[in-house]
Amino acid sequence: MNATNSNTDLPKKSKWPKRIFISLVSIIILFVAYIFICGLTYSSGTRTGIVIKVSQKGYVFKTYEGELNLGGFSQGEGTIMVRNVWNFSIPRSDTAIYNAITRSEGKQMRLHYKEVIHHFFWQSETPYFITKAEPVN
Numbered sequence: 001m002n003a004t005n006s007n008t009d010l011p012k013k014s015k016w017p018k019r020i021f022i023s024l025v026s027i028i029i030l031f032v033a034y035i036f037i038c039g040l041t042y043s044s045g046t047r048t049g050i051v052i053k054v055s056q057k058g059y060v061f062k063t064y065e066g067e068l069n070l071g072g073f074s075q076g077e078g079t080i081m082v083r084n085v086w087n088f089s090i091p092r093s094d095t096a097i098y099n100a101i102t103r104s105e106g107k108q109m110r111l112h113y114k115e116v117i118h119h120f121f122w123q124s125e126t127p128y129f130i131t132k133a134e135p136v137n
Helices: 018-039 095-103
Strands: 041-057 063-069 085-090 108-116 126-133
Touching: 041 085, 041 095, 085 095, 095 126
Parallel strands: 085 126
Antiparallel strands: 041 063, 041 108, 063 085, 108 126
């Protein structure tokens, strides 16, 4: 009889450490996948208009933000043109693009951009990141 009860005398292993480890690994994998997916480009293209504003914003996380007036449609003589503004962001590491846009403020420019699926609050206020800026003659 003693031989059959020997299995019950062994201390049971706790499953909590294994569950915690699996949970932490799962959370890390999901977080890395989320960051990877957020960095993917959803669309890219160009927009042409007059740069009307470029500024540095943020209390802690400074970002470069701007506005491009794409123009509008007028119904004829004496009517007001509708303002069509496109908001964009400049990557913090691209000071050359920021300087080029600042020098051409008030002039017509062609801005090449990429739109990301999701942006983080420390990156920008918009999902549109300028990759290249060139003046239009």
